[in-house]
Amino acid sequence: xxxxxxxxxxxxxxxxxxxxxxxxxxxxxxxxxxxxMLYSLLAGGKRVRPALVxxxxxxxxxxxxxxxxxxxxxxxxMHTYSLIHDDxxxxxxDDLRRGKPTCHKQFDEETAVLAADAxxxxxxEMLADLNAxxxxxxxLVKDMALASGCQGMVGGQMMDxxxxxxxxxxxxxxxxxxxxxxxxxxxxxxxxxxxxxxxDETQFQACSRFGKxxxxxxxxxxxxxxxxxSSEMLGKSAGKDEAQNKATYVSVLGVTKAxxxxxxxxxIALDACGSLQGTAGKQLKDLAVYILKRGQ
Amino acid sequence: xxxxxxxxxxxxxxxxxxxxxxxxxxxxxxxxxxxxMLYSLLAGGKRVRPALVxxxxxxxxxxxxxxxxxxxxxxxxMHTYSLIHDDxxxxxxDDLRRGKPTCHKQFDEETAVLAADAxxxxxxEMLADLNAxxxxxxxLVKDMALASGCQGMVGGQMMDxxxxxxxxxxxxxxxxxxxxxxxxxxxxxxxxxxxxxxxDETQFQACSRFGKxxxxxxxxxxxxxxxxxSSEMLGKSAGKDEAQNKATYVSVLGVTKAxxxxxxxxxIALDACGSLQGTAGKQLKDLAVYILKRGQ
Numbered sequence: 001x002x003x004x005x006x007x008x009x010x011x012x013x014x015x016x017x018x019x020x021x022x023x024x025x026x027x028x029x030x031x032x033x034x035x036x037m038l039y040s041l042l043a044g045g046k047r048v049r050p051a052l053v054x055x056x057x058x059x060x061x062x063x064x065x066x067x068x069x070x071x072x073x074x075x076x077x078m079h080t081y082s083l084i085h086d087d088x089x090x091x092x093x094d095d096l097r098r099g100k101p102t103c104h105k106q107f108d109e110e111t112a113v114l115a116a117d118a119x120x121x122x123x124x125e126m127l128a129d130l131n132a133x134x135x136x137x138x139x140l141v142k143d144m145a146l147a148s149g150c151q152g153m154v155g156g157q158m159m160d161x162x163x164x165x166x167x168x169x170x171x172x173x174x175x176x177x178x179x180x181x182x183x184x185x186x187x188x189x190x191x192x193x194x195x196x197x198x199x200d201e202t203q204f205q206a207c208s209r210f211g212k213x214x215x216x217x218x219x220x221x222x223x224x225x226x227x228x229x230s231s232e233m234l235g236k237s238a239g240k241d242e243a244q245n246k247a248t249y250v251s252v253l254g255v256t257k258a259x260x261x262x263x264x265x266x267x268i269a270l271d272a273c274g275s276l277q278g279t280a281g282k283q284l285k286d287l288a289v290y291i292l293k294r295g296q
Numbered sequence: 297x298x299x300x301x302x303x304x305x306x307x308x309x310x311x312x313x314x315x316x317x318x319x320x321x322x323x324x325x326x327x328x329x330x331x332x333m334l335y336s337l338l339a340g341g342k343r344v345r346p347a348l349v350x351x352x353x354x355x356x357x358x359x360x361x362x363x364x365x366x367x368x369x370x371x372x373x374m375h376t377y378s379l380i381h382d383d384x385x386x387x388x389x390d391d392l393r394r395g396k397p398t399c400h401k402q403f404d405e406e407t408a409v410l411a412a413d414a415x416x417x418x419x420x421e422m423l424a425d426l427n428a429x430x431x432x433x434x435x436l437v438k439d440m441a442l443a444s445g446c447q448g449m450v451g452g453q454m455m456d457x458x459x460x461x462x463x464x465x466x467x468x469x470x471x472x473x474x475x476x477x478x479x480x481x482x483x484x485x486x487x488x489x490x491x492x493x494x495x496d497e498t499q500f501q502a503c504s505r506f507g508k509x510x511x512x513x514x515x516x517x518x519x520x521x522x523x524x525x526s527s528e529m530l531g532k533s534a535g536k537d538e539a540q541n542k543a544t545y546v547s548v549l550g551v552t553k554a555x556x557x558x559x560x561x562x563x564i565a566l567d568a569c570g571s572l573q574g575t576a577g578k579q580l581k582d583l584a585v586y587i588l589k590r591g592q
Contacts, residue, residue: 032458158328158329159326
């Protein structure tokens with residue numbers, strides 16, 4: 001299935017913003033670090049998280065897309081740092097990411113550790129720099145810290161590691177891992193877009209519910225893809241979940257039931273964004289369906 | 297030389313705050329991650345950075361020390377994360393830190409990477425949680441991101457790695473590395489204390505100048521200690537700088553000239569805090585002299 005057009009438009013806008021933002025710092029950053037940060041940040045990827053920020057911003061009536069771009073870039077920096085550390089030899093030990101050598105392969109391990117650390121800090125810097133009132137910015141910072149830290153993404157990665165090779169894993173445990181590991185930041189993306197558009201409570205809750213459902217949908221589709229797609233299609237090593245004995249939706253449910261669950265999550269997501277406005281509300285629906293179809 | 301009493305008082309207050317703050321999250325964090333974060337955070341150390349926050353806060357007339365504690369804890373989380381990553385096998389490969397096994401030795405590498413990542417996020421969370429107006433909090437977040445990221449600490453670490461084994465290093469290059477690697481966060485500590493106390497411009501500039509001078513003083517003393525003290529005294533491997541061909545004040549100046557430079561920096565620091573108030577102003581002076589004497 002073709003990706004919706006707005007996904008690539010939002011991706012280009014986010015990448016351009018990142019290049020420009022980091023570019024203004026170039027003379028203040030050691031060259032190797034600068035190169036490694038940009039290498040990983042601009043190594044492709046679907047940019048689902050920035051697209052969620054921007055589409056939710058528009059779906060809640062936000063009109064100045066430029067104003068939401070730093071938040072879109074911020075979540076992509078946070079996501080990219082997590083991928084770099086995830087790929088390290090002591091973690092998943094991956095050589096390929098988005099079809100290119102991983103950061104520690106292209107540079108070296110110490111540069112990869114540092115580039116990722118710097119991208120995490122940069123993510124918070126971008127939020128602090130948003131053209132929004134201080135209360136909104138500090139809320140986004142706090143939510144980002146929670147969603148990305150020990151109670152969120154990093155906590156989920158630890159759970160994921162601990163679940164490897166455990167004999168018993170059930171679907172609730174898998175859901176718990178993924179709500180933390182990927183779900184919280186996908187929800188953050190939707191809520192951030194709503195906050196920056198000064199959404200009313202109904203709109204905010206719609207985005208939040210949409211984000212939560214899409215977060216799970218995204219992960220189920222990813223788990224299905226890992227078993228059904230080739231490494232070439234994925235741009236990263238396929239079949240790794242099984243090789244590493246990861247607890248996935250497919251390992252606990254099988255492919256057929258995982259697909260049914262994906263359908264259900266997509267319904268919830270579509271229902272959640274039913275009340276959102278015009279073109280951008282339609283974009284959110286297209287995005288949910290696109291994510292669903294990737295796993296089919 | 298005995299450490300000034302207030303240093304240990306501020307250390308205890310900061311550690312208690314950290315324990316309590318992270319403790320409230322305990323049930324939401326995987327046990328291994330929680331243990332590793334607290335292990336490294338509470339593994340001792342002089343807690344110079346939190347003491348600078350609290351002493352500058354008081355020196356600028358701040359009266360409610362509790363209100364500044366989250367900022368003191370925040371800088372210690374940021375510092376601890378950097379130590380954990382610094383000690384990794386792919387970085388400095390250290391087995392001992394503050395007299396105890398390093399995080400990756402006590403747990404394992406992947407847990408160490410994640411615990412540090414979570415501490416960075418926690419550092420920003422604590423700032424967002426401060427009991428201060430949103431403008432002050434967002435300024436502290438922005439300054440922290442700059443001081444800790446690619447233009448600050450992480451940038452300095454990259455410069456430090458690149459300078460290893462380089463034939464030519466001069467004192468300006470060493471200063472440039474350390475202003476980034478340690479100086480920016482020490483200055484942040486002093487400025488944060490001033491900001492939280494609603495310092496006037498004169499007080500703020502005094503704290504900022506003091507922080508910059510103390511940052512360099514601290515590093516010169518550290519470089520001297522690395523060549524003159526035993527591993528037992530340091531609680532970490534001594535003589536590592538020379539073994540790794542690090543660019544240090546001692547390697548470019550020799551011990552005698554490095555000590556003279558430390559004296560000069562101490563004078564600048566004492567001069568900077570000359571205008572600050574009463575007991576706390578005196579604390580800053582005692583701290584500068586204590587740091588100087590450590591390196592003698």
